[in-house]
Amino acid sequence: MAREEGKALLDALNRATARHHLLALAVGGSADSQALRRELRGTRREAQELAAAARALLTAPLRDRGLRGEERAELERLWAAFSGCLDLLEADMRRALALGSAFPLQAPRRLVRTGAGGAGGSARSLRHLAERDGDGDGDGDDLRELEREVLQVSDMIHDMEMKVNVPRWAVQARHAAGAELLSAASSAGPASVQERAGPCDPGKALAAAVFSAVLLAAVALAVCVAKLS
Structure with a gap:
């Protein structure tokens, strides 16, 4: 009561x-x-x-x-x-x-x-x-x-x-932390996750690697310029 x-x-x-x-x-x-x-x-x-x-x-x-x-x-x-x-x-x-x-x-x-x-x-x-x-x-x-x-x-x-x-x-607590997220992820299932992810595209992976390298080089150049100035 x-x-x-x-x-x-x-x-x-x-x-x-x-x-x-x-x-x-x-x-x-x-x-x-x-x-x-x-x-x-x-x-x-x-x-x-x-x-x-x-x-x-x-x-x-x-x-x-x-x-x-x-x-x-x-x-x-x-x-x-x-x-x-x-x-x-x-x-x-x-x-x-x-x-x-x-x-x-x-x-x-x-x-x-x-x-x-x-x-x-x-x-x-x-x-x-x-x-x-x-x-x-x-x-x-x-x-x-x-x-x-x-x-x-x-x-x-x-x-x-x-x-x-x-x-x-x-x-x-009545439920563990993140219980709702875990429940949603389990209900989706591994098959659904794979379907959403799809196969890996080699061209997209190469483009992402090149972009990352260019970005790192730009950051390094900016740091060098800042130290020299």
Whole structure:
């Protein structure tokens, strides 16, 4: 039961983390806006809730020393994937915090970006931009909240490492490395490979040898010229 629920939670966490990653990349860019910051904040909270649920679900069975065999191996694979998602989430949250601090959604920054100017209309422009972008929400409060959440995720990662001793390098993969490539090559068969390769053409082989010799001579000549100069 824990394994099936863990897979479902991890799939949802993967989607939320990937969506948060794409949104964090847009902070400070031309597509940045209050709407993007709200979407980023909501996705970040969703990812944290899923991460907390996944941690609670996987921690107890992995701390059970009586759990052995394939069941434990599968839970350890889920734990390794979960740890990777959490590391990515923390890194993107820190990136969003740095970019949000450098590019606050305030009227003066908007005024500079849009190229508006003039002493007479500056006050009206600032009020108009503040009303349009909803600057009353306050970037400072959102950034302080994000900073607290970054510390919470960092504490969650540290707590995970202290409670569950599952080194990522020790987790056994379900399939050997390159298993898909080996399967594709074996299904092709040696006969198919020979048919694709075809018989060797002596003329083409001679031409390739001559081309290689000319290329080596050109490289050697260039090296000599460089040393003499």
